[in-house]
Amino acid sequence: MDGVLHSNQHSIGQQAGSDTQLLPLRPASQVMxxxxxxxxxxxxxxxxxxxxxxxxxxxxxxxxxxxxxxEQGYGTVVYQVEAxxxxxxxxxxxxxxxPDNRNDRVIANQWDLTMALCEGTVDAEQLEFLRNNVxxxxxxxxxxxxxxxxxxxxxxxxxxYVVDELTAGRQPCIDVIAExxxxxxxxxxxxxxxxxxxxxxxxRTKHPDFARPFAAEMFTCFMLRHFSMQQADxxxxxxxxxxxxxxxxxxxxxxxxxxxxxxxMAPFLINHPLLINQWIEMRETALARVVAASEVGVDEAxxxxxxxxxxxxxxxxSEIVTADERQNNSNxxxxxxxxxxxQWLQEQGPVLASNRYVWADLIQYAEQSCRIETQEVLNTLLxxxxxxxxxxxxxxxxxxxxxxxxxxxPVAQLQQIIEEKxxxxxxxxxxxxxxxxAFWYRSQEKMEPRLGQTNIDMGMEKEMPLxxxxxxxxxxxxxxxxxxxxxxxNVAHFIIQSPTYSGIxxxxxxxxxxxxxxxxxxxxxxxxxxxxxxxxxxxFFGVSKFDPRSxxxxxxxxxxxxxxxSDFGKPFVDDWQFPIxxxxxxx
Amino acid sequence: MKVSKNELMASLKKAFEGLGFQPGxxxxxxxxxxxxxxxxxxxxxxLQAALAYLNTTAPNHAVLVQEDEHNAVLDGEDSSILLxxxxxxxxxxxxxxxxxxxxxxxxxxxxxxxxxxxxxxxxQRNIAFIAYWRQEDYCVKVSVAAGAKLPEYxxxxxxxxxxxxxxxxxxGTDLDVIAEQFAAQLVMGPLLETYxxxxxxxxxxxxxxxxxxxDEALWQMLEDLVTRILVESTESSRAGxxx
Numbered sequence: 001m002d003g004v005l006h007s008n009q010h011s012i013g014q015q016a017g018s019d020t021q022l023l024p025l026r027p028a029s030q031v032m033x034x035x036x037x038x039x040x041x042x043x044x045x046x047x048x049x050x051x052x053x054x055x056x057x058x059x060x061x062x063x064x065x066x067x068x069x070x071e072q073g074y075g076t077v078v079y080q081v082e083a084x085x086x087x088x089x090x091x092x093x094x095x096x097x098x099p100d101n102r103n104d105r106v107i108a109n110q111w112d113l114t115m116a117l118c119e120g121t122v123d124a125e126q127l128e129f130l131r132n133n134v135x136x137x138x139x140x141x142x143x144x145x146x147x148x149x150x151x152x153x154x155x156x157x158x159x160x161y162v163v164d165e166l167t168a169g170r171q172p173c174i175d176v177i178a179e180x181x182x183x184x185x186x187x188x189x190x191x192x193x194x195x196x197x198x199x200x201x202x203x204r205t206k207h208p209d210f211a212r213p214f215a216a217e218m219f220t221c222f223m224l225r226h227f228s229m230q231q232a233d234x235x236x237x238x239x240x241x242x243x244x245x246x247x248x249x250x251x252x253x254x255x256x257x258x259x260x261x262x263x264x265m266a267p268f269l270i271n272h273p274l275l276i277n278q279w280i281e282m283r284e285t286a287l288a289r290v291v292a293a294s295e296v297g298v299d300e301a302x303x304x305x306x307x308x309x310x311x312x313x314x315x316x317x318s319e320i321v322t323a324d325e326r327q328n329n330s331n332x333x334x335x336x337x338x339x340x341x342x343q344w345l346q347e348q349g350p351v352l353a354s355n356r357y358v359w360a361d362l363i364q365y366a367e368q369s370c371r372i373e374t375q376e377v378l379n380t381l382l383x384x385x386x387x388x389x390x391x392x393x394x395x396x397x398x399x400x401x402x403x404x405x406x407x408x409x410p411v412a413q414l415q416q417i418i419e420e421k422x423x424x425x426x427x428x429x430x431x432x433x434x435x436x437x438a439f440w441y442r443s444q445e446k447m448e449p450r451l452g453q454t455n456i457d458m459g460m461e462k463e464m465p466l467x468x469x470x471x472x473x474x475x476x477x478x479x480x481x482x483x484x485x486x487x488x489x490n491v492a493h494f495i496i497q498s499p500t501y502s503g504i505x506x507x508x509x510x511x512x513x514x515x516x517x518x519x520x521x522x523x524x525x526x527x528x529x530x531x532x533x534x535x536x537x538x539x540f541f542g543v544s545k546f547d548p549r550s551x552x553x554x555x556x557x558x559x560x561x562x563x564x565x566s567d568f569g570k571p572f573v574d575d576w577q578f579p580i581x582x583x584x585x586x587x
Numbered sequence: 588m589k590v591s592k593n594e595l596m597a598s599l600k601k602a603f604e605g606l607g608f609q610p611g612x613x614x615x616x617x618x619x620x621x622x623x624x625x626x627x628x629x630x631x632x633x634l635q636a637a638l639a640y641l642n643t644t645a646p647n648h649a650v651l652v653q654e655d656e657h658n659a660v661l662d663g664e665d666s667s668i669l670l671x672x673x674x675x676x677x678x679x680x681x682x683x684x685x686x687x688x689x690x691x692x693x694x695x696x697x698x699x700x701x702x703x704x705x706x707x708x709x710x711q712r713n714i715a716f717i718a719y720w721r722q723e724d725y726c727v728k729v730s731v732a733a734g735a736k737l738p739e740y741x742x743x744x745x746x747x748x749x750x751x752x753x754x755x756x757x758x759g760t761d762l763d764v765i766a767e768q769f770a771a772q773l774v775m776g777p778l779l780e781t782y783x784x785x786x787x788x789x790x791x792x793x794x795x796x797x798x799x800x801x802d803e804a805l806w807q808m809l810e811d812l813v814t815r816i817l818v819e820s821t822e823s824s825r826a827g828x829x830x
Binding site: 141143144192193194195196197198199200201202205206402403404405407408441442443444445447450452457458459462465490491492493495496499500501502503504505506 | 588589590591592593594597609610611612614615648649650651661673674677678680681684685708712795796797798813814815816817818819820821823824825
């Protein structure tokens with residue numbers, strides 16, 4: 001068994017379930033590089049994918065007991081959701097918004113739509129309470145009956161166009177839809193107890209339907225997608241009851257929800273290292289299982305599925321429209337390199353059916369011949385081939401995030417751990433200006449995280465503690481001196497002497513027991529690319545069509561290609577990733 | 588008004604950061620407040636008392652005064668358990684790991700009830716604790732069995748004069764062993780009151796289901812502290828968010 005996957009790697013522990021043999025996982029030194037994390041794509045374990053599988057297979061019933069919109073599409077809608085274990089209400093308020101006030105940033109205070117996902121049914125009194133608070137978003141307060149609060153803005157490019165076409169009895173041009181991908185963009189989906197909502201612990205323990213990370217938030221976006229198309233159909237019917245048509249089902253499946261994600265998401269990855277570790281470990285476990293599945297070769301049907309998926313990605317990437325030159329170049333390069341992979345498979349020919357660990361060889365070929373983005377596309381495609389090996393991991397995406405100091409540890413051992421696990425941090429030369437050329441801070445405007453330039457922007461004294469590498473370096477230097485003076489002492493005594501380092505000590509000791517939690521990058525370097533952080537998290541959400549608007553924020557599309565509510569309960573092949581333009585058949 | 592546990596944690600962490608706490612400290616301090624409040628120990632009242640002090644001084648920690656194989660004495664230097672509770676428990680845990688039982692006295696410290704959360708958390712490492720201290724004219728005794736999720740909390744009449752701002756903690760692998768080892772120091776007067784595990788559990792579950800009731804003035808006080816860590820927004824700073 002050769003290939004880069006098989007040397008000097010960690011192995012998955014007990015948590016991933018039924019593996020009887022230890023599977024080789026890629027090393028953190030490879031996986032946790034920021035550029036690689038920023039090249040991840042959605043996989044079968046992404047939260048949108050797992051949510052859709054659940055809704056379809058459990059045949060969730062969704063009705064709209066309140067659909068009170070005026071002829072302009074403004075008003076109130078309540079969807080009632082009968083999931084497997086509980087009843088929920090998705091409450092939506094549609095408002096007029098002056099186009100001049102349409103702003104996707106977190107600092108906005110008006111939106112086209114505001115929504116809340118609530119437990120149980122909603123009576124008139126609660127609806128009134130929600131009407132008084134949900135449209136205010138951060139400026140309002142809700143209560144623990146609410147699981148998620150969200151908002152969305154119309155796409156100026158598509159919404160009116162689609163309604164006009166439907167009103168005229170025509171289907172919208174698929175090229176226009178492809179260029180944008182959605183009718184509405186969501187700009188935030190708050191859960192986990194913010195603004196008085198239910199705690200994640202309550203959601204996790206009381207509502208099994210949403211007991212996976214971000215499941216309720218993703219559902220909120222899925223329902224927004226449903227409403228966006230229902231509203232378009234509704235408006236067309238209002239305007240031309242005799243001649244209007246409704247969106248073709250294939251177009252509906254191809255319409256997603258837009259999303260704008262900025263720096264607000266970036267600190268999450270640094271502040272939740274155990275959760276990030278869990279997500280990535282499960283993804284790496286999936287990949288390792290796939291490689292193991294090719295131990296005695298790969299059959300023709302599997303190769304054919306990979307071939308078809310590869311061609312689909314090539315088409316998907318060719319259909320992405322972005323003004324970002326770097327992303328355009330990247331998409332073009334990935335397409336070319338996927339053709340190389342196609343050629344490699346062709347050249348290998350019949351031996352693939354009998355060669356040992358075919359996928360390991362393919363991955364090795366990609367690592368030697370392709371850019372990181374292409375490597376990760378390939379990994380995603382391979383994971384797609386084996387749902388029976390992968391999908392069970394979706395139940396293991398949550399984790400207890402408690403960190404704990406191990407005070408009895410000898411300081412020499414802690415020093416050794418830093419040298420072994422944080423070698424990447426010790427390798428950074430913090431005496432260089434560029435190494436501390438940036439800093440993260442929270443703005444007075446809605447506490448929005450921002451990135452400042454050292455000695456240029458205000459607020460360095462209020463820096464957010466996201467420079468993990470630098471903090472580790474400082475701790476290490478102190479620890480070395482302490483160890484030299486008191487070589488027999490333990491961590492408890494080191495903390496008493498240097499109490500302000502207890503936080504980083506706790507983090508180092510806790511994370512030393514995991515593999516993938518720490519992002520191996522100096523996040524305060526002048527040239528840091530936060531967009532990689534955003535994209536990593538978004539890939540676990542399950543978005544597609546990344547459209548960077550700067551190095552600090554990115555637009556993308558959610559649920560594009562996913563089944564519709566009308567598809568629930570029907571036979572379903574879960575392969576809606578990398579959506580491509582539909583070829584229309586009859587309605 | 589009602590807030591969620593997560594929301595309260597987030598606000599407390601930032602508020603303590605605004606008071607000058609470092610990352611490890613503000614995580615621990617927020618944990619302590621939330622645990623007390625959600626388990627029915629008047630965490631907000633105790634927090635207000637603590638803030639009155641913490642808001643007037645720079646954060647300071649305890650210093651090690653004396654130590655041998657089984658015992659340690661720390662001087663809290665008039666600090667709050669919110670700041671020095673973790674290091675005291677950590678030191679005790681380290682001693683127990685080496686010598687199976689240990690005792691620690693933390694002098695000159697305030698807000699001692701907050702130590703409950705630290706003891707419960709440390710107990711998850713299979714260590715048992717007994718702590719006691721004088722509270723006004725009675726004595727508080729807290730026992731946490733190894734691995735227990737909740738403490739036993741009782742108050743007793745005082746039989747001897749205890750230092751008013753002192754906290755004593757004993758630790759070992761088993762509650763009975765601790766009680767036997769430190770029997771001479773654990774003589775209490777008549778039992779006054781016991782707060783049961785059932786009451787703590789009910790309080791916690793209610794806070795999870797309904798949210799946590801907090802006085803708006805205290806919430807505003809926390810919000811005001813949070814503003815200390817925020818940076819003024821300017822046209823230039825908006826560029827740092829992607830504009």
